[in-house]
Amino acid sequence: MGGKEGWVVDRSVTLAEVAEAAGVSVATASRSLNGSRDRKVREDLRLRVLDAAARLHYSPNTHAQAVARGQASVVGLVVHDITDPYFSAIASGVIRTAEEHDLMVTLATTYRSTQRELEYVRMLRSQRARSIVIVGSRFDDKEAHAQLAEEAELYAAAGGRMALVSQQRLPVDTVLVQNRTASRTLATALHGLGHRRFAVLAGPSKLLTSTDRVNGFRHELDKLGCPVPAERVHRGAFTRDGGYEAMSRALDEGVDATCVFAVNDVMALGAMAALRDRGVPLPDGMAVAGFDDIATLRDVTPPLTTVRLPMEEMGRDALRMTLSEGHDEPRSIRVAGEVVLRESTPALSEMRPPAVTRPCT
Amino acid sequence: MGGKEGWVVDRSVTLAEVAEAAGVSVATASRSLNGSRDRKVREDLRLRVLDAAARLHYSPNTHAQAVARGQASVVGLVVHDITDPYFSAIASGVIRTAEEHDLMVTLATTYRSTQRELEYVRMLRSQRARSIVIVGSRFDDKEAHAQLAEEAELYAAAGGRMALVSQQRLPVDTVLVQNRTASRTLATALHGLGHRRFAVLAGPSKLLTSTDRVNGFRHELDKLGCPVPAERVHRGAFTRDGGYEAMSRALDEGVDATCVFAVNDVMALGAMAALRDRGVPLPDGMAVAGFDDIATLRDVTPPLTTVRLPMEEMGRDALRMTLSEGHDEPRSIRVAGEVVLRESTPALSEMRPPAVTRPCT
């Protein structure tokens, strides 16, 4: 702990000490250091304060500032799981935008528990966060929505602004992913490649993002005249392992399909692993499509057909909406998603004739 | 905003209001709500307070709490890039551990700028964060270390505790990844598979994690009698694209190797993409090894040989060290890393005879 000059205190330096060292009042010190809009401080005084602050290694106590001004320079970010590349990409957009506004980010992870989500929103309200961005599929759960809606109202009443990246379920700013529409477009494209018999790997039935994607996909195929029967929809967790298991089960049951649609990329990844493990050649033995277009997965083989979502921008826009002033009504931005056809979904005509349709014993 | 009962205030409810509504003093209200170790509150009063707080939707102002008790329930987490799966995995460990201790996490992203890193550490000191966990390779930059060291000292003097996940460069808690040793073990293993001519895809020369891995690898191969000449070390960014470019350059120069070691998994991924784009069959045409064992990449084909690092645990341990009391001296934990041989590195004998060694024109 050998200090060069002066001693190292065991406690932070306060504004008062800086003021004293500079021979000015705390008011002047405060104004010099933060230049409130409350206008000027004589230049020489200002410099003396700045100098004293630097000399003493002054570090303003943001909590005291927050208490005094009744507002903190923090935004809250709530995601399901930060290790999931979908969330980390969106988080990245939020973080970048926060930085542009000199805001710190408090990150919370719910692991898909609505209860935890609620708790974190409460904690963020306690932190007087300027805004809260909640990322991730809503659940089919009235109770949870009602509770969150109440929190949102309280938060808004306290001057906070909340944004959701997912479905529009609350009267707050929303980045709305058009899952149904995009899935329909994807279905059309795959149908266009000649496929007629499809299987779907879905996430948990309560997860709206999953059900929206499944419904859109099936709906469109209905219209195209080749409906996907319920027994061709296999559920699993919304993760790589969920995809692996759902695909395995499908194969066990002797899935009668030439193309499988996994409701997100990580599930598709798991599905491809399962297919490979069962000796199904890819992409010839089974066409596979995902959703999201996760960057890290762009190099898998065969390259995955998917629906691209501008994740960074989604995070950016969500936070921006909450930060831009001059409009009280909640706004919403629709995100379309763009179908990207790659090698994982060959045209039916290019696939090996007897697609895998036999039950495994 | 139609309130059900009572009006919605435009400002948060305070402890004083709760106390009044409950007919007790603020002290009693405070004690009931947070039960300071400062002894009991009569049960009926406590319930009245809790009831009033619930009725008024009271949300404690954490900033006021932090000011009053001189300590905040926040920890800082600083990473290079949250979209990089290496960092999100470690972040996940930190976040989980923080949750266990009822601590919120403030996340900052440096994008590999030491300047930004320093700024964030300063902001976290301002936030009076209980601890700061900095994740990611240090740089070969005395100046940056000196500045960070000074900040660390000030932070410690103010009662904070800092941990580094990377190299041991500062007198703070450290999770020390044994990059050199692990790379040497990897080299031995690859040599054992019959490989004798290697190329290395390295990150920026200032990035210690990269140089440590490169040095360990080359050092061991020296000892084994098949040194990797400097011109077989190709630098690129520490990212997927960096790996792609470095590999492409290597191929352009007619790399004379049967096995290429990329200093991390994402670079290895890029390298594999580059090889594929140039028509080099994998794994027969070139063995590829990485480092980290990123979960999302476990399903790439061919499965990647790598060095497994327990990332979640590393994050967990880093935070734990800063939180456990009763020891003033900085501690450190060494993480060994475990070589995992997979199909991306076949034995030399199983590779297609004329490994790619000709220059591309």
Next chain:
DNA sequence: CTGTTAGCGCTTTCAA
């Protein structure tokens, strides 16, 4: 056990 009150560090009127 409960209430009074003095801070915590900072911002911001309000006078001077």
Next chain:
DNA sequence: TTGAAAGCGCTAACAG
């Protein structure tokens, strides 16, 4: 322009 002083919401002595 500067400074004195009144808060901001909460905690923790310190009396009762």
